[in-house]
Amino acid sequence: MVINLEGKNALITGASRGIGRAIAIKLAEAKANVIINYRSSKEEAENLANYISKEFSVKAIPIQADVGDFEQVKKMKEIISKELGPIQILVNNAGITNDKLLRNMTYDVWDSVIKSNLYSVYNTCFVFLEDMLSSRWGRIINISSIVGLMGSAGQANYAAAKAGIIGFTKSIAKEYAKRNITSNVVCPGYIETDMTSKLATKIKETIIGNIPVGKPGLPEDVANLVVFLASDLASYITGEVINISGGLYM
Ligand SMILES: NC(=O)c1ccc[n+]([C@@H]2O[C@H](COP(=O)([O-])OP(=O)(O)OC[C@H]3O[C@@H](n4cnc5c(N)ncnc54)[C@H](OP(=O)(O)O)[C@@H]3O)[C@@H](O)[C@H]2O)c1
Incomplete structure (x- = not known):
């Protein structure tokens, strides 16, 4: 069955890279219009928007906003409402790491990671929920991490944020399921992006050595799952936490 999201508007936070x-x-390939949110990678976001609109004949609009900042998310909503209309598919993907053992994790290191990874999810869900309620259809897909389930030395800030996303998503899944809005969590394992390229070679080798399928995941692997969750094929799935880790965490 071919997934068709024609007429749907999607916001993907942190869509400039990875x-x-x-x-x-993948959402544009399924004919959804897409908002490409980014924080600092303007050129990448603009190039992606040009590529998508030419390749898939859908609307693709880059919008700068730090989604960890509530006021900036509200401003982004005003722009989207004018330029595109209501959002029906919200993918909370923006995230950062700043790894330190707890004894070196200053307040700022803790705070910035919680803001970009967890406050961002509250900010966008709160601001765009109204759009989904008025559309009588919505999909919220929050990108967490297997680290939120299993913990990780040096990542107490990141693990706390990613675990927080899970409780938040299950709660809003219960609140809005009857309004035709599903909310699910996707937990990637080790995916090849700028985020993981920063890791020391030895750490990378150890992680990859522990992946049962024997190789890192690609961004497209995660995207395929997200498009499925955004579609009508997944209308009976809500409040779920789906790992996509090649078996690294099961
Ligand atoms: N890669 C993995 O192995 C892995 C595993 C598990 C979970 N994840 C999660 O998957 C998501 C994507 O990760 P990735 O590997 O693709 O990361 P990435 O390559 O580092 O890209 C991160 C993206 O998020 C954006 N971003 C970060 N903070 C933002 C903010 N406050 N406001 C708006 N945009 C923000 C960045 O924008 P700029 O380019 O403008 O900075 C960029 O587009 C993250 O939530 C991450 O935690 C990744």
């Missing part, structure tokens, strides 16, 4: 970029491309 997993978010792949999600924007």
Whole structure:
């Protein structure tokens, strides 16, 4: 069965690079219009928007906003409402890491990671929920991490944020399921992006050595799952936490 999202508007946070970029491309391939949110990679976001609109004949609009900042998300909503209309598919993908052992994790290191990874999810869900309620159809897909389920030395900030996303998503799944809005969590394992390229070679080798399928995941692997969850094929799936890790966490 071919997934068709024609007429749907999707916001993908942190879509200038990596997993978010792949999600924007796959949603556009399924004919959704896409908002390509980014924080600093203006050129990448603009190039992606040009590529998508030419390749898939859908609307693709880059919008700068730090989604960890509530006021900036509200401003982004005003722009989207004028230029595109209501959002029906919200993919909370924006995220950062700043790894430190707890004894070196200053307040700022803690705070910035929680803001970009967790506050961002509250900010966009709160601001765009109204759009989904008025559309009588919505899909919220929040990108967490297997680290939110299993913990990771040096990532207490990131793990706390990613675990927080899970409780948040299950709660809103219960609140809005009857309004035709599903909310699910996707937990990637080790995916090849700028985020993982920063890791030391030895750490990378150890992680990859522990992946049962024997190789890192690609952004497109995660994007395929997100497009499925955004579609009508997944209308009976809500409040779920789906790992996509090649078996690294099961
Ligand atoms: N890669 C993995 O192995 C892996 C595993 C598990 C979970 N994840 C999760 O998957 C998501 C995507 O990761 P990735 O590997 O694709 O990361 P990435 O390559 O580093 O890209 C991160 C994206 O998020 C954007 N971003 C970060 N903070 C933002 C903010 N406050 N406001 C708006 N945009 C923001 C960045 O925008 P700019 O380019 O403008 O900075 C960029 O587009 C993250 O939530 C990450 O935690 C990744």
